[in-house]
Amino acid sequence: MMRHTRDEVIERTIREFQLLDQLVANLTPQDWDRLVPRSASKEPWTVKDVLAHITHWKADVVRSARRQPQPPEERGLGITAGNHLVYVRWHDRSPQEVLAWHRQVHQDVLAALREVPQEWFSARERRPDWPYDLAGHAADHRVKDIQRALASKT
Numbered sequence: 001m002m003r004h005t006r007d008e009v010i011e012r013t014i015r016e017f018q019l020l021d022q023l024v025a026n027l028t029p030q031d032w033d034r035l036v037p038r039s040a041s042k043e044p045w046t047v048k049d050v051l052a053h054i055t056h057w058k059a060d061v062v063r064s065a066r067r068q069p070q071p072p073e074e075r076g077l078g079i080t081a082g083n084h085l086v087y088v089r090w091h092d093r094s095p096q097e098v099l100a101w102h103r104q105v106h107q108d109v110l111a112a113l114r115e116v117p118q119e120w121f122s123a124r125e126r127r128p129d130w131p132y133d134l135a136g137h138a139a140d141h142r143v144k145d146i147q148r149a150l151a152s153k154t
Contacts, residue, residue, distance in 0.1 A: 001125035001126065001127065001128075002125055002126065002127075002128055003121070003122045003124070003125055003126070004121040004122060004126060004130060005118075005121055005122065006113060006114070006116075006118060006121050009113060009121060009130075009131065009134070010110065010113050010114070012134070012135040013106075013109060013110070013113065013134045013135055014110070015135070016134070016135040016138050016139050016142075017106045017138075019139070019142060020051075020054070020102075020138055020139075020142050020146075021102070021103070021106075023142060023146060023147065023150075024047070024051055024099060024102070024146070025099075027047065027095065027150075029095070031047060031150060031153075032046060032047050032048040032095040033046050033047070033048070034046060034047050034149045034150065034152070034153075035149065036049075036050055036145035036146065036148065036149040037144070037145065037148055037149070038145075043083075043084065043087050045087070045145070046091075047145075047146050047149050047150070048090075048091075048095050048098050049087055049090065049091055050141050050145045050146055051098050051099070051102055051146070052086060052087075052089075052090035052091075052093075052098050052101070053083060053086050053087070053141065054102070054137065054138045054141050054142075055098070055101055055102045055105050056086040056089075056090075057133040057137055058105050058106070058109055058133055058134055058138070059105045059108065059109075060133065061109065061112075061131050061133045061134055062105070062108045062109055062112045065112045065113070065116045065120060066112055066115075066116070073085065109134060
């Protein structure tokens with residue numbers, strides 16, 4: 001457990017965004033549609049679905065940091081139901097829309113991180129990867145899902 005600083009969280013967030021953005025910036029239509037490794041009991045996500053999933057949860061950190069209410073349709077949903085809602089919202093959208101949203105949310109994240117009080121970062125001890133959805137969650141999906149799917153090109 002540790003206390004965080006604004007600068008440290010922003011630096012980790014930017015570093016992971018750059019790694020993810022470089023990975024997805026020039027994907028082909030076939031790459032966007034490539035299935036990622038998932039359990040048979042879960043929805044069949046594509047690379048595009050994974051980017052939408054990552055982006056949604058980053059946007060949720062912005063909402064939380066700004067103390068905005070959770071949208072009514074998301075209230076009370078568990079993780080699986082919340083992930084399904086993201087899938088339903090974004091699965092039929094174009095890769096260009098998802099990529100643009102990913103980049104817009106990154107700008108929103110940086111703005112929110114710069115505007116919240118320092119106490120938001122340091123008021124209590126948190127896990128080293130806090131806020132997880134900004135870097136750790138993205139890195140996990142980037143490596144375990146997107147990179148693995150793209151490495152399996154035949």
